[in-house]
Amino acid sequence: MTNSSLDYLFNPRSIAIVGVSDDSSKFNPGRGFMQSLIDLGFKGNIYPVNSNGEEVLGSKIYPSMKDVPDEIDYVISAIPAQYTSQLVADCASKGVKIIHLFAAGFSEIEDEKGGQLESEIVEAARKDGMRIIGPNCMGVYYPKTGLSFTPDSPKRSGFSKQSGPFGLIAQSGGNCTYCIREATTRGIYFSKAINYGNAADINETDLLEYLTRDPETKTIAAYIEGVKDGSRFIKVLREATRVKPVIIFKAGTTEAGTRAAASHTSAIAGSNTIWGSLLKQTGAIQVHNIEEMVDIALLFSCISPPKGKNAAVIGVGGGASVQAADDCSNAGLTLPMLPPQIRQKLKDIYAPEAGDTGRIFKNPIDMFPFTGSVMLLDAIKIIADWDQVDLLIIHLAFDSMPLIDKQDAVRPYIKSILNLKNIINKPIVVALHSQATDEARELASEAYVELHKAGFPVYPSTSRAASAINKLIQYHEWHRRSKQDAS
Amino acid sequence: MTNSSLDYLFNPRSIAIVGVSDDSSKFNPGRGFMQSLIDLGFKGNIYPVNSNGEEVLGSKIYPSMKDVPDEIDYVISAIPAQYTSQLVADCASKGVKIIHLFAAGFSEIEDEKGGQLESEIVEAARKDGMRIIGPNCMGVYYPKTGLSFTPDSPKRSGFSKQSGPFGLIAQSGGNCTYCIREATTRGIYFSKAINYGNAADINETDLLEYLTRDPETKTIAAYIEGVKDGSRFIKVLREATRVKPVIIFKAGTTEAGTRAAASHTSAIAGSNTIWGSLLKQTGAIQVHNIEEMVDIALLFSCISPPKGKNAAVIGVGGGASVQAADDCSNAGLTLPMLPPQIRQKLKDIYAPEAGDTGRIFKNPIDMFPFTGSVMLLDAIKIIADWDQVDLLIIHLAFDSMPLIDKQDAVRPYIKSILNLKNIINKPIVVALHSQATDEARELASEAYVELHKAGFPVYPSTSRAASAINKLIQYHEWHRRSKQDAS
Numbered sequence: 026m027t028n029s030s031l032d033y034l035f036n037p038r039s040i041a042i043v044g045v046s047d048d049s050s051k052f053n054p055g056r057g058f059m060q061s062l063i064d065l066g067f068k069g070n071i072y073p074v075n076s077n078g079e080e081v082l083g084s085k086i087y088p089s090m091k092d093v094p095d096e097i098d099y100v101i102s103a104i105p106a107q108y109t110s111q112l113v114a115d116c117a118s119k120g121v122k123i124i125h126l127f128a129a130g131f132s133e134i135e136d137e138k139g140g141q142l143e144s145e146i147v148e149a150a151r152k153d154g155m156r157i158i159g160p161n162c163m164g165v166y167y168p169k170t171g172l173s174f175t176p177d178s179p180k181r182s183g184f185s186k187q188s189g190p191f192g193l194i195a196q197s198g199g200n201c202t203y204c205i206r207e208a209t210t211r212g213i214y215f216s217k218a219i220n221y222g223n224a225a226d227i228n229e230t231d232l233l234e235y236l237t238r239d240p241e242t243k244t245i246a247a248y249i250e251g252v253k254d255g256s257r258f259i260k261v262l263r264e265a266t267r268v269k270p271v272i273i274f275k276a277g278t279t280e281a282g283t284r285a286a287a288s289h290t291s292a293i294a295g296s297n298t299i300w301g302s303l304l305k306q307t308g309a310i311q312v313h314n315i316e317e318m319v320d321i322a323l324l325f326s327c328i329s330p331p332k333g334k335n336a337a338v339i340g341v342g343g344g345a346s347v348q349a350a351d352d353c354s355n356a357g358l359t360l361p362m363l364p365p366q367i368r369q370k371l372k373d374i375y376a377p378e379a380g381d382t383g384r385i386f387k388n389p390i391d392m393f394p395f396t397g398s399v400m401l402l403d404a405i406k407i408i409a410d411w412d413q414v415d416l417l418i419i420h421l422a423f424d425s426m427p428l429i430d431k432q433d434a435v436r437p438y439i440k441s442i443l444n445l446k447n448i449i450n451k452p453i454v455v456a457l458h459s460q461a462t463d464e465a466r467e468l469a470s471e472a473y474v475e476l477h478k479a480g481f482p483v484y485p486s487t488s489r490a491a492s493a494i495n496k497l498i499q500y501h502e503w504h505r506r507s508k509q510d511a512s
Numbered sequence: 513m514t515n516s517s518l519d520y521l522f523n524p525r526s527i528a529i530v531g532v533s534d535d536s537s538k539f540n541p542g543r544g545f546m547q548s549l550i551d552l553g554f555k556g557n558i559y560p561v562n563s564n565g566e567e568v569l570g571s572k573i574y575p576s577m578k579d580v581p582d583e584i585d586y587v588i589s590a591i592p593a594q595y596t597s598q599l600v601a602d603c604a605s606k607g608v609k610i611i612h613l614f615a616a617g618f619s620e621i622e623d624e625k626g627g628q629l630e631s632e633i634v635e636a637a638r639k640d641g642m643r644i645i646g647p648n649c650m651g652v653y654y655p656k657t658g659l660s661f662t663p664d665s666p667k668r669s670g671f672s673k674q675s676g677p678f679g680l681i682a683q684s685g686g687n688c689t690y691c692i693r694e695a696t697t698r699g700i701y702f703s704k705a706i707n708y709g710n711a712a713d714i715n716e717t718d719l720l721e722y723l724t725r726d727p728e729t730k731t732i733a734a735y736i737e738g739v740k741d742g743s744r745f746i747k748v749l750r751e752a753t754r755v756k757p758v759i760i761f762k763a764g765t766t767e768a769g770t771r772a773a774a775s776h777t778s779a780i781a782g783s784n785t786i787w788g789s790l791l792k793q794t795g796a797i798q799v800h801n802i803e804e805m806v807d808i809a810l811l812f813s814c815i816s817p818p819k820g821k822n823a824a825v826i827g828v829g830g831g832a833s834v835q836a837a838d839d840c841s842n843a844g845l846t847l848p849m850l851p852p853q854i855r856q857k858l859k860d861i862y863a864p865e866a867g868d869t870g871r872i873f874k875n876p877i878d879m880f881p882f883t884g885s886v887m888l889l890d891a892i893k894i895i896a897d898w899d900q901v902d903l904l905i906i907h908l909a910f911d912s913m914p915l916i917d918k919q920d921a922v923r924p925y926i927k928s929i930l931n932l933k934n935i936i937n938k939p940i941v942v943a944l945h946s947q948a949t950d951e952a953r954e955l956a957s958e959a960y961v962e963l964h965k966a967g968f969p970v971y972p973s974t975s976r977a978a979s980a981i982n983k984l985i986q987y988h989e990w991h992r993r994s995k996q997d998a999s
Contacts, residue, residue, distance in 0.1 A: 057915035163914050175914045182911070182918075182949035197831025199912035206911040206948040250834060276834045279841035281825075281876065284849065288872040289830035314835060314975070315946070338768075343776035344684025347737060347763045348801060354766035362771065385775040389768065424669070424693040425686035427650050427662045428544035431669075459802070461693040462669035466953070488801070 030156055031227065031235050033122035035167045035217060037099030038069045041090060041121075043112060044103035045073035047081040054127055055103035056081060058164075060176040064183050067171035070095055090115040099123045101164065106130035106142060109160070113146050117153035124150060126160035132223050132291040133161060140291070147226045161290060162222025163198035166205060168215060169241070175202060182206060189214025191322050192242030194232045196221060196250045196290050197276075200315055204248065208319045212477030213326045216241035223291050230258045237265040244325045246272040246318050251292025259307060266308035270325050270500060273309045274318050275300045308503050310496055320484060320493040327482040328452035330501045331416040331494070334359045337408045338389040338418045338487070341438065345422035345459065346389040349487040353418065356491035357499075360388045361413045370407045374400055392438075401441040402448075409449045416494065417449065420456035420487050423465035431468060439472045443479050455483045456490040517643055518714065518722050520609035522654045522704060524586030525556045528577060528608075530599060531590035532560035534568040541614055542590035543568060545651075547663035551670050554658035557582055577602040586610045588651065593617035593629060596647070600633050604640035611637060613647035619710050619778040620648060627778070634713045648777060649709025650685035653692060655702060656728070662689060669693060676701025678809050679729030681719045683708060683737045683777050684763075687802055691735065695806045699964030700813045703728035710778050717745045724752040731812045733759040733805050738779025746794060753795035757812050757987060760796045761805050762787045795990050797983055807971060807980040814969040815939035817988045818903040818981070821846045824895045825876040825905045825974070828925070832909040832946065833876040836974040840905065843978035844986075847875045848900045857894045861887055879925075888928040889935075896936045903981065904936065907943035907974050910952035918955060926959045930966050942970045943977040 040062065045055035055073070059082055062071055071084060072093045078086040087093045090100070090112070100121050102112055106128045116124055131143040143160065150157050158164055163174040168188045177183020184205055191213050195201035201220035208215070216239065219232050229249050236242045245265060252258040265271045277286030278297035286292040304311045312318045336358045338349050350360055363371075368386045385391035390408060392401060409417055419442055426434055445453060455476055457469045476483050484490035527549065532542035542560070546569055549558055558571060559580045565573040574580045577587070577599070587608050589599055593615045603611055618630040630647065637644050645651055650661040655675045664670020671692055678700050682688035688707035695702070703726065706719055716736050723729045732752060739745040752758045764773030765784035773779040791798045799805045823845045825836050837847055850858075855873045872878035877895060879888060896904055906929055913921055929942060942963055944956045963970050971977035 052916060052920075054915055061915075181916075182951045195831075197829070197834070198914055199829035199909060200831030200835070202914040203831075203909060203912040203946045203948065206952075207946075210948040248831065250831075276831070276838060279838045281841050281847035282834050282838035284874050285830070285834040285837045285872050285876050285878075288874060289834055289878070313838075314973075342684070342686035343772070344682075344687030344690075344735065344737075344763070347684070347769050347772045347776055348687070350772045351763060351766045351769035351800075354768050360768035385772050387771050387775060389772050391772075391776070422686060422690060425690040427685055427689040428541055428548070429539060429668075433539075459690045459694075461690065461697040463957075464669045465693075470950075486801075 031231065033098050034156070034158060034165060034219070034227070035172065036170055037123065039072065039095055039097050040067065040069060040099045040101060041072040041074050041093055041097045042101045042103060043074040043090065045075050045078075045081050045086065047078040047086060053103075055101070057176055058101050058103060058127070058174060061173040061183070062171060064177040065168065065171045065173035065186060072097065090119050093119070097121050099125070101125045101127065103127050106139070106160070109142070109146055110149070113149045113155070116155060117149070121155055123156050123158065125158045125162070125164040127162065127164070129161040131160045132225065133288060143223065143225045150226065157226035158219070159222045160225060163201060163220040166215060166218040185209045185214055187214045188216060188241070190216060190243035190326055192216045192236040192239060192245045193218035193247070194221065194229055194236065194245070195219070195248040196224070196229065196292065197248060198222070200248045204246070204315045204318060207315060208322065211319060211323060211473070211483065213319070213323055216243075224253055228253045230254065230261050233258075233265055234261050237261070237268050242269070244270045244272070244322050246274070246322055248274045248276065248315070248318070250277045250286035250290050259303060262307045262309055271309045272312055272318050272321050273304055274312045274314065275304070308500070308507060310500050316489070317493070320489055321496055323482040324454070324493055324497045327480055328454065331452050331498060333415040334495070334498055335361050335413055335415040336418050336494070337414045338420070339392060339405060339408065340389065340420040340422065341392050341434070342422055342425050343385060343391055345420065345425050346385050346391045349418070349420055350389045352486070352488035353491040356488065357495040358491055363388045363390070363408070363411070367407060367411055371404055374404050401438065402444055405441070405445060406448065409451055414451065416452040416454065418454050418456065418487065418490055418494070420458060420490070422459035423457065423469055424459045424461045431464060435468050435472065439475060442481065443475060446479055453481060454490050454494060455481050456485070456487045457483060458486045460485075518718065520585050521643070521645060521652060521706070521714070522659065523657055524610065526559065526582055526584050527554065527556060527586045527588060528559040528561050528580055528584045529588045529590060530561040530577070532562050532565075532568050532573065534565035534573060540590075542588070544663055545588050545590060545614070545661060548660040548670070549658060551664040552655065552658040552660035552673060559584065577606050580606070584608050586612070588612045588614065590614050593626070593647070596629070596633055597636070600636045600642070603642060604636070608642055610643050610645065612645045612649070612651040614649065614651070616648040618647045618712065620775060630710065630712045637713065644713035645706070646709045647712060650688060650707040653702060653705040672696045672701055674701045675703060675728070677703060677730035677813055679703045679723040679726065679732045680705035680734070681708065681716055681723065681732070682706070682735040683711070683716065683779065684735060685709070687735045691733070691802045691805060694802060695809065698806060698810060698960070698970065700806070700809055703730075711740055715740045717741065717748050720745075720752055720758075721748050724748070724755050729756070731757045731759070731809050733761070733809055735761045735763065735802070735805070737764045737773035737777050746790060749794045749796055758796045759799055759805050759808050760791055761799045761801065762791070795987070795994060797987050803976070804980070807976055808983055810969040811941070811980055811984045814967055815941065818939050818985060820902040821982070821985055822848050822900055822902045823905050823981070824901045825907070826879060826892060826895065827876065827907040827909065828879050828921070829909055829912050830872060830878055832907065832912050833872050833878045836905070836907055837876045839973070839975040840978040843975065844982040845978050850875045850877070850895070850898070854894060854898055858891055861891050888925065889931055892928070892932060893935065896938055901938065903939040903941065905941050905943065905974065905977055905981070907945060907977070909946035910944065910956055911946045911948045918951060922955050922959065926962060929968065930962060933966055940968060941977050941981060942968050943972070943974045944970055945973045947972075
């Protein structure tokens, strides 16, 4: 453990959860938090606290904090806002390090008493050396020590126990939850994810600073509705982007969005234009939704930086190829036309089987769906070997295939892509798109799992793949230029 | 039947399929076409033709066209390009009305012999009063008479037998197939869909003209890579948009896309800017992918035109509400702030249960997920009754809910939406988004089916919903202004 005051946020030795009900007939957030810690395998002691009740989830319920027969590092408060002042006092006498306040009803409400209460609590906590995460938040997901805020059961999709390189800071609990699920479903795992809500004490900038220094975090992403101290944030962000990639989703950039953000987390938002130009200057990558955040994080974890913007776009079907070419071009990538000698090599492979010399062989390249894996592999190798190609985008439109059995076409194609892993030494990005029917979704889902396991970044459309790649390339260009300017 | 020469394209009394193999161990397009007609219940006679073979799919194989003991209105040719001239001659002597050429290898190939062959065939056919669809295409899907080009089996997702108001013209067979599947999965069905490939004879403009006059078609969509005669196309398009909504997806608008379109269907494409301004002048709606095409068609089939751009955005969760507000504003919609008296009414409903006066109640409106259906229904009625609201966007982020059981939250919410159908007389659009986990997808899939059945337009993101609505509103404004100018 370092000497940072935030270390207890991730490495508490024991946790008390205040407001855990043993009445399982009703939803109770405290019990939900407790179940989450149990499900993710938190190693330290967990103490449920409530003035009522005997036992919950196999543990004795303690009537108050002071009755807990152990030191407590970390308290999860699942009681309403108005009881929080007393709780903070109890925590102080118990020597608590971190208080996580789940309840809303503080500075984000219209009544100014909410803001006043929030300030008083933070002041009281700091006086006694305690730090507060929240209020109005879900807290911490840290697979390494088993911290979590979502139970895992057949009825619920919990968070993965697996750790990874992705560090997330999110002001919204819902978006934090969605990002964790979206990323892990697509094969990237988390070093740490923190939902910090109103940011009364620990705020986005503190967390950004922490993750910048955190050796477990290789890529940082942040969902932010508003920042507490703009100039400190920008300063810390500049330092962060020097060390590792930082992806920022600034929400609440329209009038209605700003209004919503204010009611949500008391955030003072700002216009998209201001944020766009500010972020550009810091070398951070700006995104506009959670999916795009994951789209880009996926590239940092799966591929090495492409040398340039020249993409070879390989897929099945004419219409899908036209669309893919437009998508990639519109996103900012270049599709260099394959020279005659390479096109001839491809025709030599395909003509005998396809009996069709009119296929799209110039880039984009339209592959014949009935081709065996070996043949497809040979063709892709020929294309990848061309020195004008910096990266490959391989795509498949699942529901665009009439007449044929999709399964017969899809499985060998996916197998070919999997076989490319150790053969092609240029970045490969996969788009599995045009899924409408259940049949397509099931086949795609099977393919996703195999491709993720093998480390391929997979996208649901060529436009999202192309846009993420283009932002990755711009990011590397910016930092290359920035280093040159500095030297 | 009208006297149009295209009527036989949709209403043939008998079909011969040339090039049907009885060897089921190999893929054979002719057999695929035959299976498709059988599966969709084509009522006329089907005659397989091939120089080899005895019987296929329960029918005798005839060695040549002239051996077929019946009149033939419609021929599907599944033989290679080089045998087509002979086939056209055989069709002429048989009095055939329509020849559908599946094979590629005509004007889209680099070798100029392909274009020459195509011209010769068209000339020969026209001389004898025959019309050609294709070459290089899948032909016609017309559920009413049972025309189809995709077999339906446990391994394949065929096309629906149900008819509907949506008419599709598509130059690409893959995109035609995908659009049919995407639309029917989302609850809109087809009057007719035609994939016309190289457009050697029957082209996009002929088909647009036909669908304009077709009483079964209420909304027209077209996927076009290039047009044969620009000024006639624009003229016919102007006439079409006066009669019914026309959605145009012009692909091949970038250099690489144009190159792909040329190799795909021999289309001479044009830049996005030119097409954008041309289409704007005609009153057509321009889209940029198949999903967007269906997004807009869905609105025409499900809702009445909103009176204006003022949307009330109702959902669950703070982050999701901020995102939805930004999405709707960025798409061009307005979110008027709810006045104090309406906010008070909402608080009166929610405060006792939620114990939380800080929710987002200004528009966007953040609904409490645990609220029973009745309460949610009451709240939505209050919002919809406000005269400043022109339409409702109700959304749900499936994977953004931590702690709680998604099923407990989702099902009552969907039930409430279903109950709104006959209560609210303003347009309602639903977005079911943020689906990452299998659990979310399964729940969403269940909800989609129920909502589609009840006639709600459903979108996978608030941004796609908002963008479609905004285009619908712009469409109605354009046509209102255009009528005023004319009168």
